[in-house]
Amino acid sequence: MKKLGCLIGALGLLLVAAPAVAQPTVAVVALPPMTSPDTGTKGNESLGYAWQATQLIETDLRQTAELMPLSPNRKDYYSYPEVTAPTFSKWRDRGAKGLVTGFVQQRSDGRLTIGCYVYDVEKGRELGRIGFVATPSDMRRAAHKCSGLAYKALTGSPGMFDTRIAYVAETGPAASRVKRIAVMDSDGYNHSYATPGGTTVLTPRLSPKGQRLAYVSFDGGVPQVRVINLDSGQQHPLLPGNVMTFAPRYSPDGSQIVFSMMQGANSDIYVVGANGGLPRRLTTSPGIDTDPSFSPDGSRIVFESDRGGSQQLYVMNADGSQQRRISFGNAAYASPEWSPDGKLIAFTWRYGDARRIGVISPEGTDEKQLTAGPADEGPSWAASSRELVFQRTEGGRPGIYRVSLDGSAPRKMTIPQDGSDPNWSGTMD
């Protein structure tokens, strides 16, 4: 029995050590159970909320490629004073680089005060704190904000925990597929459908803060961009008339939408106010120009064009000037999206029938493939700029996958049915 214990102990060490060897960037994070200053019955209730919050943070951090939370132990009671004065040596011994903890306190109005603290265990100092007053039902979002604070403090990148993912939910046989726009929190909660399913819909694209959504609908007989306010449910076409418009994407400040419009046999890129207005034409080449995506500072736009004979990536200024090609491979390069930190552009690589996800710098250097296909497409960045969602089709059925820049294998996301065209929002307010 004792031998077994030793063996498990050794295995545990191996498990902790292995990722550190394979991926030197993984940081172990101590996660003692969040606590409460409340006492008596109220104290037990508050500790219940605190435990829920701790588990949510654990789930959030475990989803990332950069952070590895130590499993919190509910019996590992943590006193309220320890929240602001952790025993660093204890966590240092367990290999932790960071520590996340906090408290939940009940207020007289029925709401909760939630406080979060992030520490550098090696240096023994605080990296950040954040506090919220929230109803118990909003505690999930508060916990996501705590995870985001920890991720930002320990990796330097914004977290993607309090974000939304929109995608096209697909049901039914291939010849009569029912497609609906679905929106969920990035952890899969709050899943809902934004369109009823009677008409073909494509490519939902969330506004930066996730409150609005532009998508393509065949409701009027031709593909056309429509805009939904997700809070009110109201929606309207982006442009009047019967013209074919598609491939919408919001500008980083949410004030504009860049998209493609057909004029005869020619597809060009236009920009218009997020609520409509008079579109301004940005490209004039006779071929297919589509899939525009703004740089995070709004100054440039990456798009795909077949003006040179095959689909390749181009970058231009936001006013359409200085268009120049950045990809030069034998394959086709399509559906680019600029990363939120501005450093990379994700794209779909297409050669024959094979489709894969890749990244390239805005200057056209450091090209790298992240997936092996054979039918991957439509990458969209997480707010962290370290991870992407994309569509993978297997056996004719599309699903939604996440892949990290670190080279680890893509992971399938759990959704209620088949899904395509995923799109990841920025951090919500």
Added chain:
Amino acid sequence: MRKQLLLIAALLATPAAAQLPGLSRRGTPAPPVVQNPLEVMRADFAAQSGGTTIYFTPGGAGLTRQAQMTLAAQAMWLRQHPFVAVRIEGRGDPTDTRDHALALGAERAAQVRDYLVLLGIPAAQVTTMTWGKERPGPPSATTTLQDLGGPPLIPAAG
């Protein structure tokens, strides 16, 4: 309104030709089969023009000689039926990316439309749309006679 009435007249006049090409139905009783006149007309259009669908090479939107011959036959039929509207539905390549497939399907539909217009079909008679890769099938553009709405066209049962 007048256009619709004329369409109804045209629709009611054609079933015989569709069912028995080259044979006159004059003097024979109407068959006791209820058929949608639009479908009957579509069948006639397909038979007379040698096909409603134009095929393209993957990635391309150029019309082959075969495509031009089919479109010439389509145009001849359409000139004989000036009150019928058609819709050209373009398809992208099944393994293309979503938005490029939409654009390519629209480009194929526009090439077909432009060729029909070149052959004398009024542009107002032809609309286009694209399915991208939303409908299974090879790279193509299909010319479909369009239901203009209005009251349903129900031929008298025998």
